[in-house]
Structures are given as structure tokens and as C-alpha cells.
Amino acid sequence: MAAAVRVSRCARLPGKRGGVLGAAALVALLAAALALWGPPLDAALAGLVSARTATMDGALRLARGLVPPLAAGSHKGRDGRVAVVGGCREYTGAPYFAAISALKAGADLAHVFCAREAAPAIKAYSPELIVHPVLDSPGAVGEVEKWLPRLHVLVVGPGLGRDEQLLASVKGILEAARARDLPVVIDADGLWLVARQPDLVRGYAKAVLTPNHVEFRRLREAVVRDDGGEDGEAVRGLSEALGGVTVLRKGERDLVSDGRQVLVCDQEGSLRRCGGQGDILAGSLGVLLHWALLAGPQKTNGSSPPLLAALGACALTRRCSLRAFQKHGRATTASDMVAELGPAFHELFES
Numbered sequence: 001m002a003a004a005v006r007v008s009r010c011a012r013l014p015g016k017r018g019g020v021l022g023a024a025a026l027v028a029l030l031a032a033a034l035a036l037w038g039p040p041l042d043a044a045l046a047g048l049v050s051a052r053t054a055t056m057d058g059a060l061r062l063a064r065g066l067v068p069p070l071a072a073g074s075h076k077g078r079d080g081r082v083a084v085v086g087g088c089r090e091y092t093g094a095p096y097f098a099a100i101s102a103l104k105a106g107a108d109l110a111h112v113f114c115a116r117e118a119a120p121a122i123k124a125y126s127p128e129l130i131v132h133p134v135l136d137s138p139g140a141v142g143e144v145e146k147w148l149p150r151l152h153v154l155v156v157g158p159g160l161g162r163d164e165q166l167l168a169s170v171k172g173i174l175e176a177a178r179a180r181d182l183p184v185v186i187d188a189d190g191l192w193l194v195a196r197q198p199d200l201v202r203g204y205a206k207a208v209l210t211p212n213h214v215e216f217r218r219l220r221e222a223v224v225r226d227d228g229g230e231d232g233e234a235v236r237g238l239s240e241a242l243g244g245v246t247v248l249r250k251g252e253r254d255l256v257s258d259g260r261q262v263l264v265c266d267q268e269g270s271l272r273r274c275g276g277q278g279d280i281l282a283g284s285l286g287v288l289l290h291w292a293l294l295a296g297p298q299k300t301n302g303s304s305p306p307l308l309a310a311l312g313a314c315a316l317t318r319r320c321s322l323r324a325f326q327k328h329g330r331a332t333t334a335s336d337m338v339a340e341l342g343p344a345f346h347e348l349f350e351s
């Protein structure tokens with residue numbers, strides 16, 4: 001029996017490129033595809049995806065295919081060595097949430113490069129994290145750079161704050177990471193830096209930006225001189241203006257674009273808007289981005305690996321929020337969501 005193919009608003013959204021695939025046409029197309037469920041439908045869906053139109057389910061199915069199987073012969077680190085760059089006197093929770101989420105989503109190792117004052121708190125939160133108290137030292141860039149050959153991805157910004165010295169160090173770290181072709185997720189105050197210096201990421205296909213409502217408007221204002229627009233075309237336009245950097249605009253519906261395609265994640269989440277949810281998304285995206293780039297375009301049917309990784313992270317974070325809210329309601333916190341990462345990952349990517 002064919003599973004219901006959710007017709008969500010995951011089609012390519014209206015844009016300057018090639019007009020609009022009307023909702024009615026899309027429904028008809030998917031209804032036809034539904035009739036072919038099974039191997040022929042895979043081909044039909046693959047065709048849909050390559051035609052830059054994907055159902056949520058179709059795109060998530062592709063994201064599932066990017067997850068590496070657990071293997072007896074594997075070695076520590078193979079499934080991901082993720083480093084969070086962030087953590088300052090005021091914010092110690094955000095880098096913790098991002099790093100532990102990367103681990104819980106399947107990375108083998110999680111590092112945090114933070115300011116010295118933040119390190120004891122973050123170390124105390126979890127023995128699993130390798131915490132480097134170097135971000136506010138004079139040689140911060142060099143201290144981080146020597147670790148880059150042993151890392152797969154950076155998650156830059158959670159809990160970074162806006163101290164000019166820290167931001168200057170992070171600028172150097174981003175330049176060093178890009179020079180090594182290291183994938184980067186940029187969130188939170190890392191986006192504050194990017195809004196001021198967009199060339200740090202412009203044209204870098206292995207960068208994914210994860211702005212919330214406020215950060216998105218700041219980026220739009222800085223990059224396209226327009227803080228209006230919050231729809232798929234606004235997200236696509238920002239991505240295009242940044243030379244194809246993947247942009248994930250978080251909100252009631254998450255919108256993801258690589259400047260060509262726009263995907264919408266409207267998986268059920270929760271009504272709770274506690275702090276830290278974006279940090280969980282950024283951390284889990286870090287490991288999914290590594291896996292997606294490792295799997296390569298042959299596994300993504302024409303969609304860009306960062307685009308599918310971002311969609312997967314959206315779905316995972318929202319599923320954690322839903323599961324935690326079902327248990328804790330209005331008292332739900334980011335910590336409750338971290339506890340749901342394992343079951344949520346299994347539901348979405350392994351069952």
C-alpha cells in the first residue's frame with residue numbers, strides 16, 4: 001500500500017526562474033506519481049527532484065540516503081568530527097546545545113572553541129565535549145587552524161556574542177576554513193559577522209547560513225539592501241546574491257534555498273519558542289552537512305547536498321520539538337529536545 005505522499009508546499013516556489021508550477025498542476029503530477037508508487041515512483045520522484053520540484057517526503061527520502069550505515073569496521077571519527085566556534089561569558093548554553101546535538105545526531109567527536117571564561121561552564125555541562133578555551137587569546141586563529149586538518153565541519157556562531165576581538169578571530173578562522181575547503185554552518189552571531197562582511201562566504205558552496213527571523217532581515221538588508229520579504233523568493237534571492245551559499249530561513253515554515261531550488265520544511269514542530277532550538281538545528285546540521293557532502297551529488301538526484309542536509313536538520317529539529325512538547329508542554333526546554341534527538345533521528349532517518 002503506497003504511503004501517502006504528503007503534498008506539502010515543497011515545490012519550487014514562485015520565482016524569477018521559469019515561472020510557477022501551479023498547485024493544481026503539482027497535485028495532478030503527484031497524483032499521477034502516486035499511482036506509480038514503488039520503483040516506478042522512485043523514478044518519477046527522482047525526475048521530480050531533478051526537475052527542481054520535490055515533495056517534502058521525496059526530499060527527506062533523499063536526505064535519509066545520505067546517512068552512513070553504522071559499520072562494525074568503522075573507526076572513531078569516521079562519522080564526523082564537528083567543531084563549534086562560539087561561547088562567551090554571557091552565552092555558554094548555545095555552543096553546548098550545538099555540540100551535543102552534533103554528537104546525538106551521529107557525529108563521533110564534538111569540539112567547542114570558545115572564550116576562556118566560557119570553557120569551565122561548557123566542560124561542566126558534558127564530558128563528551130572537547131572544549132578549547134582559546135577563542136579570545138591573541139593567537140586564536142592559529143590555535144584553531146592547527147585543528148582544521150582533523151575536522152570535517154565547523155559550526156560557527158552559537159553563543160559567540162558580538163565582541164569585536166572575538167569576531168575578528170572568527171573572521172580569520174572562517175578564511176582558514178574556506179581556504180581548506182572545510183564545510184561551515186554559520187548561525188547566530190556568526191551571521192552578525194557575515195552581514196557585515198558578506199564576502200567571507202560569498203560564492204562558497206560549502207557554507208550554510210541558518211538565520212532566524214531577525215537574522216534573516218539583517219542579512220537581507222546588508223546583502224540585498226532590502227529587509228522586506230520572507231517568502232521563498234526572498235530566501236532564494238539572498239542565496240543567489242551570495243553566490244549560491246545555502247540559506248535556511250527558520251520560522252513557522254523553514255525555507256531552504258541554494259539560489260536555484262527552494263524547499264519548504266513544514267513538518268510539525270511545536271508551539272514552544274524556547275531559546276536553544278536554533279542551536280540544536282545548527283549542530284545537527286553540521287554532521288548532516290558532512291555526510292551529505294561525503295555522499296556526493298550521485299546520491300541527491302540533482303539537488304545540492306547542503307540543501308538536503310539543511311532540510312534534514314529542519315525536520316529533525318522540529319521532530320525533537322514535537323516529541324519534547326508532547327511530554328513537557330509549555331515547560332519544554334532545549335535540554336528536553338536534546339534528549340529526543342535519538343528517537344527523532346530514528347523515526348525520520350532509520351525506521
Ligand SMILES: NC(=O)C1=CN([C@@H]2O[C@H](COP(=O)(O)OP(=O)(O)OC[C@H]3O[C@@H](n4cnc5c(N)ncnc54)[C@H](O)[C@@H]3O)[C@@H](O)[C@H]2O)[C@@H](O)CC1
Nearest residue numbers: 091092093094158159160161188189213214215275276279
Ligand atoms: N542558552 C544560551 O546560551 C543561548 C544563547 N543564544 C545565543 O544568543 C545570541 C543572540 O541570539 P538571539 O537569537 O537572541 O539574537 P537575535 O539577534 O536573533 O535576536 C535579537 C533580538 O530579536 C528578538 N527576536 C528573535 N527572533 C525574533 C522573532 N521571530 N520575532 C521577533 N523578535 C525576535 C530576540 O528575542 C532578541 O531580543 C546568539 O549567539 C545565540 O546563539 C541563543 O541561541 C539562545 C540560547
Ligand SMILES: Nc1ncnc2c1ncn2[C@@H]1O[C@H](COP(=O)(O)OP(=O)(O)OP(=O)(O)O)[C@@H](O)[C@H]1O
Nearest residue numbers: 212250251252254269270275276277278279317318
Ligand atoms: N513559529 C514557529 N512554529 C514552529 N516552529 C518554529 C517556529 N519558529 C521557529 N520554529 C522552529 O524552531 C527552530 C528554531 O528556530 P528559531 O527561529 O527559534 O531559531 P533561533 O532564534 O536561532 O533559536 P536560538 O534560540 O537557538 O538562537 C527551528 O527548527 C524552526 O523550524
Ligand SMILES: [Mg+2]
Nearest residue numbers: 188212278279
Ligand atoms: Mg539562533
